[in-house]
Amino acid sequence: MRAAFFGEVHGNSIALESAMRDAQRRGAEAIYCLGDVVGFGPHPDRSVELLRESGVATVQGEHDYAVGNEKPVAGTCYTNPGEERLARLDHDYTLEKISPGHRAWLAALPRRISFEHQGVRYLLVHGSPRRQDEQLWESSTPEDLLELLARDADADVLVCAHTGLHWQTALPSGRVVVNAGALGRPANDGTRRVWYAFLDTEAEEPFSFVPLEYDCERLAAQMRAEKLPSEFAEAILTGFWTTGLDVLPVKERLRGRH
Amino acid sequence: MAILRSPSRVPARTGPVPEGLVQLRMPEVRFRFLDALWIQVTGTRCNIACRHCFSSCGPKADQIPMMSAGQVDEALEEGRSLGMRQVYFTGGEPFLHPDLPRMVRAALRLAPLTIVTNGLLIDDRAVEMILEESRRTRYSLDLRVSLDGTTAEENDRVRGRGTFEKVSETLRRLGRAGLSPLVAVVEHEGIVRAEARERFLQFLRDLGIARPRVQFQSLFRMGREMRRTHGYHDLGVLASAPLLSEVESRLPCATGRAVTSQGVYTCPMLVEHQSARLGDALAKSLHPIRMNWDTCQTCMLDGLHGSN
Numbered sequence: 351m352r353a354a355f356f357g358e359v360h361g362n363s364i365a366l367e368s369a370m371r372d373a374q375r376r377g378a379e380a381i382y383c384l385g386d387v388v389g390f391g392p393h394p395d396r397s398v399e400l401l402r403e404s405g406v407a408t409v410q411g412e413h414d415y416a417v418g419n420e421k422p423v424a425g426t427c428y429t430n431p432g433e434e435r436l437a438r439l440d441h442d443y444t445l446e447k448i449s450p451g452h453r454a455w456l457a458a459l460p461r462r463i464s465f466e467h468q469g470v471r472y473l474l475v476h477g478s479p480r481r482q483d484e485q486l487w488e489s490s491t492p493e494d495l496l497e498l499l500a501r502d503a504d505a506d507v508l509v510c511a512h513t514g515l516h517w518q519t520a521l522p523s524g525r526v527v528v529n530a531g532a533l534g535r536p537a538n539d540g541t542r543r544v545w546y547a548f549l550d551t552e553a554e555e556p557f558s559f560v561p562l563e564y565d566c567e568r569l570a571a572q573m574r575a576e577k578l579p580s581e582f583a584e585a586i587l588t589g590f591w592t593t594g595l596d597v598l599p600v601k602e603r604l605r606g607r608h
Numbered sequence: 609m610a611i612l613r614s615p616s617r618v619p620a621r622t623g624p625v626p627e628g629l630v631q632l633r634m635p636e637v638r639f640r641f642l643d644a645l646w647i648q649v650t651g652t653r654c655n656i657a658c659r660h661c662f663s664s665c666g667p668k669a670d671q672i673p674m675m676s677a678g679q680v681d682e683a684l685e686e687g688r689s690l691g692m693r694q695v696y697f698t699g700g701e702p703f704l705h706p707d708l709p710r711m712v713r714a715a716l717r718l719a720p721l722t723i724v725t726n727g728l729l730i731d732d733r734a735v736e737m738i739l740e741e742s743r744r745t746r747y748s749l750d751l752r753v754s755l756d757g758t759t760a761e762e763n764d765r766v767r768g769r770g771t772f773e774k775v776s777e778t779l780r781r782l783g784r785a786g787l788s789p790l791v792a793v794v795e796h797e798g799i800v801r802a803e804a805r806e807r808f809l810q811f812l813r814d815l816g817i818a819r820p821r822v823q824f825q826s827l828f829r830m831g832r833e834m835r836r837t838h839g840y841h842d843l844g845v846l847a848s849a850p851l852l853s854e855v856e857s858r859l860p861c862a863t864g865r866a867v868t869s870q871g872v873y874t875c876p877m878l879v880e881h882q883s884a885r886l887g888d889a890l891a892k893s894l895h896p897i898r899m900n901w902d903t904c905q906t907c908m909l910d911g912l913h914g915s916n
């Protein structure tokens with residue numbers, strides 16, 4: 351089986367469209383989205399439409415929950431007054447722009463998707479199996495905790511997103527945890543590429559991460575036209591995160607510029 | 609950061625709330641997950657004695673003895689089996705512990721570690737140790753360094769004369785090594801987080817820290833701080849307000865426990881209070897508690913604030 355896993359679309363419908371084409375070209379039989387379809391990016395309806403039209407099975411992220419239910423975003427990664435202001439602006443923008451039908455779709459998304467393939471149980475969540483907004487970073491999540499989370503959720507393969515950085519680990523028990531990264535913004539590595547996870551159960555290394563070039567100039571232009579915070583467009587164009595940095599564990603933080 | 613004084617020396621107004629108020633039934637905090645395991649490795653032993661220390665730590669403070677490396681191993685092992693996410697080494701001052709490098713390595717085999725420190729003892733050798741241990745592990749090794757001002761005048765008023773220069777030197781040293789400690793600022797008079805954030809970030813950049821990190825913390829009016837600001841006044845506020853679940857989930861006692869050489873406690877702020885002791889075993893301490901202490905008010909306010 352071949353499948354693609356998209357994390358953190360965050361309104362980047364341009365990258366989403368490219369990724370869907372890319373995954374199909376690679377022979378993906380299924381595409382899954384790990385949530386946070388909206389928030390951060392422009393024109394939230396466009397990403398929702400793409401996913402709905404193609405019937406992509408989608409897990410709910412905390413932004414989807416908040417927009418879907420017209421609530422404030424919980425567990426935000428914006429942790430100081432300046433960033434909170436940006437987050438509020440952005441959330442208000444998304445609430446204003448989203449159409450009622452799409453809002454209802456976001457509200458109704460499941461918190462987890464599971465399936466079994468060749469006796470392997472896969473579980474897809476946004477943050478972690480126990481918390482929609484739990485951050486599973488590579489350098490700050492103990493292996494023993496991952497074992498507990500996967501075991502308690504009856505998963506052999508746990509796929510999550512939420513943090514924006516992709517990584518995977520094989521646990522001593524044989525279980526696998528994959529963070530699919532983000533399509534919505536680059537990986538804080540100084541390049542404009544965004545990433546998604548690809549599964550090929552016949553390959554020696556079943557999970558790999560696919561870097562994706564897309565028309566980020568067009569995204570930045572849309573952000574400007576929609577008067578979204580200039581910090582967001584800067585991150586898209588420089589490849590370095592400009593906001594939400596306080597929640598990065600120090601190892602990941604020291605790899606970025608800011 | 610900080611810890612204990614023996615119960616008999618606790619000023620009358622800290623500790624469990626006075627009798628009549630207990631009848632108000634303080635809100636209950638459910639235990640969620642073991643996100644934080646606070647290990648008070650050096651007990652109350654510290655190389656300085658800050659005015660706002662929430663447990664009156666100091667050079668001669670031995671109310672809570674140091675932990676042995678074996679005791680730390682036991683706490684780590686227990687935490688591991690209970691799904692801890694993040695380990696914190698606190699004191700007193702952790703860099704006073706002779707076995708710190710060994711304990712750091714033991715923690716980093718299992719989980720990410722933050723050492724909560726005043727930064728004064730971090731010399732070139734300590735920086736080497738930090739770099740070496742960071743290289744050896746997939747987990748983050750972080751430092752949380754206390755600083756209470758961007759000038760000697762502002763900082764030393766609280767942390768003692770000469771400390772500003774020494775901490776600045778440590779920060780320069782860490783910056784040269786490419787490291788970035790989280791600088792923890794306690795809000796005292798003159799420091800208001802919204803205004804001070806950019807000032808502290810710029811100060812750190814000027815010291816050569818390329819990716820400055822700063823976190824503001826509320827002042828806990830207990831320990832030595834009690835004598836300065838006379839503790840808390842309006843205990844009834846806490847009992848009368850309903851505990852919002854967003855606030856509840858942000859309380860340290862909902863997502864962590866503190867271990868000292870004397871047992872397991874609700875949180876690092878209350879390790880000096882026998883009434884906050886939850887026994888010897890971490891596994892048996894993960895149950896709901898009531899916000900029975902006047903310091904809980906600060907947590908409540910922090911939870912309402914919710915940001916740095």
Ligand code: SF4
Pocket residue numbers: 609610611654655656657658660661662663664665666699700701725726754
């Ligand atoms: S550095 Fe200051 S606040 Fe921290 S433990 Fe020592 S005396 Fe207390």
Ligand code: SF4
Pocket residue numbers: 637859860861862874875876877878899900901903904905907908
């Ligand atoms: S001081 Fe704070 S963390 Fe400690 S028991 Fe009270 S509310 Fe909980």
